Amino acid sequence: MTTARTPLPDSIDGTLALLDQGGYVAGRDLATVLHLALRMKRPLFLEGEAGVGKTEIAKVLAATLGRNLIRLQCYEGLDIASAIYEWNYAAQMVEIRIAEAAGDTDHADLSRSIFSERFLIKRPVLQALEPSLSGPPVFLIDELDRADEAFEAFLLEVLADNQVTVPELGTIKAQEPPVVIITTNRTREIHDALKRRCLYHWVDYPDAERELAIVRRKVPGAPERLTAEIVAFVQRLRTTEDLFKQPGVAETLDWATALTELNELALDPDMANDTLGVLLKYQDDIERVRGSKLRQMVEEIRNTLPSAPAAMPNV
Numbered sequence: 001m002t003t004a005r006t007p008l009p010d011s012i013d014g015t016l017a018l019l020d021q022g023g024y025v026a027g028r029d030l031a032t033v034l035h036l037a038l039r040m041k042r043p044l045f046l047e048g049e050a051g052v053g054k055t056e057i058a059k060v061l062a063a064t065l066g067r068n069l070i071r072l073q074c075y076e077g078l079d080i081a082s083a084i085y086e087w088n089y090a091a092q093m094v095e096i097r098i099a100e101a102a103g104d105t106d107h108a109d110l111s112r113s114i115f116s117e118r119f120l121i122k123r124p125v126l127q128a129l130e131p132s133l134s135g136p137p138v139f140l141i142d143e144l145d146r147a148d149e150a151f152e153a154f155l156l157e158v159l160a161d162n163q164v165t166v167p168e169l170g171t172i173k174a175q176e177p178p179v180v181i182i183t184t185n186r187t188r189e190i191h192d193a194l195k196r197r198c199l200y201h202w203v204d205y206p207d208a209e210r211e212l213a214i215v216r217r218k219v220p221g222a223p224e225r226l227t228a229e230i231v232a233f234v235q236r237l238r239t240t241e242d243l244f245k246q247p248g249v250a251e252t253l254d255w256a257t258a259l260t261e262l263n264e265l266a267l268d269p270d271m272a273n274d275t276l277g278v279l280l281k282y283q284d285d286i287e288r289v290r291g292s293k294l295r296q297m298v299e300e301i302r303n304t305l306p307s308a309p310a311a312m313p314n315v
Contacts, residue, residue, distance in 0.1 A: 005066070005134060005135045006064070006065045006066045006067075006134075006135075008038045008039070008065070009035060009038070011035070012028065012031050012032050012035050013031075014035075015031040015032075015034050015035040015038070016028065016031040018061075018064050018065075019031060019034075019057075019060060019061075019064070021064050022059075022060030022061070022063050022064040023060065023217055023218070024053070024056060024057065024060045025206075025210055025213045025214045025217055026057075027206075027210065029201070030057075030201060030203070033199055033200075033201045034057070034061075034201075036199055037179075037199045038179065040199070041177050042197070042198060042199050043159050043180035043181070043182055043197060043198040043199070044180065044181050044182070044198060044199050044201065045182045045184070045190075045195060045198035045199065045200045045201070046181065046182065046183045046184075046201055046203050047183075047184050047185075047186055047200070047201075047202050047203070048185070048186070048202055048203035048204060049185065049186075049205070049246065049248060050185045050245075050248055051247070051248020051249060051250040051251055052203045052204065052205055052206075052248050052249055053203060053248075053249055053250075054183040054203050055140065055142055055183055057181060057203075058071075058138050058140040058142075058181040058183075059140075061138050061179065061181070062137070062138035065135065065138070065179075066134050066135070067132070067134055067135050067136065067137050067138050067179065068132055068134065068137040068138070069137065069138050069140060070124050070127050070128045070137045070138070070139050070140065070178070071124065071140045071142055072123075072124040072125065072139070072140065072141045072142065073142050073143065074141065074142060074143045074144050074145075074146045074147035074151070075143075075146050075147065076146060076147065076148060077148065078147045078148065078151050079151070080154060081123070082123060083123050083124060083125050083151070083154065084123050084124075084125040084126055084154065084164055085120055085121060085122055085123055085125075085126050085164070085166060086121050086123070087115070087119055087120065087121065087168075088119045088120070088121050091119055092114040092119050095110075095113060095114050095119070096110065096114065099113075115168035115169065116169075117169065120166070120169070124139070125139075125154075125155075125158055125164060126164060126172065128158075128174075128178045128180075129158075129162065129163070129164060129172060129173070129174040129178065130174075131174075131175045131176070135176070136174070136176045136177060136178045136179060137178050137179070138178065138179045138181065139178040139179065139180045139181070140181050140183070141155070141180065141181070141182045141183070142183050143183060143184065143185060144182055144183065144184045144190060145184040145185055145186060145187045145188050145190065146185075146187070149188075149191070152190065152191050152193075152194050155194060156193060156194060156197070159180065159194065159197040159198070160197055161173070162174040162177040162178070180198075182198060205238055205246070205248070205249070206249060207235075208231055208232065208235045211231050211234070211235065211249065211252060212227065212228065212231045214249060214252075214253070215227050215230065215231060215252060215253060215256050218253050218256075219253060219256040219257050219260060221260055222256045222257075222259070222260045223260070223264075223265045223266070225265060225266045226256070226259060226260065226264055226265060226266050226267060227256060228305055229266055229267035229298070229301055229302070229305065230252065230255055230256050230259070230267060231252065232301045232304070232305060233267060233272075233297060233298065233301055234247055234251075234252050234255075234279070236297060236300075236301070237289065237297075241288065241289065242288075243280070243282075243285045243288065243289075244282045244284055244285050245280070245281055245282055245285060247279050247280060251278070251279050251280070251281075252279070254278050254279070255275065255278045255279045258275050258278045259271065259272075259275065262275070266302075267298050267301070268298075269294055269295040269298045272294055272298060273290050273291065273294055276289065276290055276294070
């Protein structure tokens with residue numbers, strides 16, 4: 001029995017529609033480079049601040065295309081055993097004991113037996129190269145900048161040739177290349193050798209119009225006035241305040257959800273002060289904004305926004 005594959009979008013507009021179907025409000029620039037990555041079968045390298053929606057792109061892509069999502073979460077000290085493969089040493093030892101008990105002393109045959117695929121534990125990289133009836137998986141290499149620089153060398157063979165070499169088995173190559181999405185928060189520079197194998201896109205903070213559309217899509221129960229004032233407040237924070245960590249879209253959504261749960265209809269200075277830790281994650285940033293500064297910003301926003309903002313069509 002075969003499973004019908006969801007076809008890849010055949011245009012930029014089709015890619016925009018695909019993202020919209022998954023609830024992702026994207027700009028045309030992102031849809032363009034994503035469309036090219038899918039058609040050219042090249043990895044997509046997404047760079048940007050934390051919380052701007054880089055990881056979500058891979059999740060939405062997997063969901064809308066009906067593909068498996070395989071995620072390699074990078075961290076300091078990540079090695080081949082955790083990312084690509086390792087041998088099931090316990091099972092191999094049992095196999096050796098059984099062979100010894102049966103009097104099997106042919107070491108060449110035993111070696112071939114214990115270093116076969118049935119004893120191979122496949123980690124995310126190898127899993128991403130496996131065939132699937134639904135089509136090649138979406139392979140998310142998340143926060144690559146958190147891994148050690150040496151780990152990038154392990155990925156070059158995968159990104160260049162869609163294959164991995166296991167010394168005991170030889171080269172394992174994908175029948176079809178996976179859809180590779182690489183994200184980085186730019187805590188360090190990634191080597192050019194890896195970047196050259198990818199298409200590149202900088203995922204920036206959204207402008208006010210797109211962030212408003214995102215909040216409306218993701219927090220539909222939020223009152224219209226509250227949504228408009230939250231977005232205006234966050235946009236002003238990013239452009240006027242020298243913060244250690246500017247709030248991302250994820251924090252905007254969390255704040256909108258929190259204030260909606262508290263039955264707020266508009267941005268109240270006292271409640272905003274009490275819930276500022278939902279939006280900002282560093283005490284220095286909270287102290288810089290809270291109190292009279294926050295009240296002044298809320299007052300300016302109220303004077304700037306229309307008294308009853310008109311509802312925008314869904315994006």
